[in-house]
Amino acid sequence: MILAAHRSRRTAHAFAIGQPVRLKGGFARLANSNGVYRVTRTLPLTGGSPQYRIRSEDDAHERVTTQDNLEAVHLSGTHSDLAEAVFRS
DSSP states (O other): OHHHHHHHHHTSOOSOTTOEEEEOSHHHHHTSSSOEEEEEEEEEEETTEEEEEEEESSSSOEEEEEGGGEEEOOOOHHHHHHHHHHHHO
């Protein structure tokens, strides 16, 4: 029972729909100039890792990636308000 609870916590989605995220390091980060994406959908696990559909704030392209490739971004001020307005539509 304890093992099952630990396993479900480890595989839970850490990011919420609408949350700003950034791809961790490497070439993938260069694909988007400011590196900020929004989570548009949570997807099933692949290889034991939660997946996400993310959309760039600079273009309309969506990508699918696993949780281990993402990190949270904390936006502030008008940029955050603008991003929320864009992604509501």
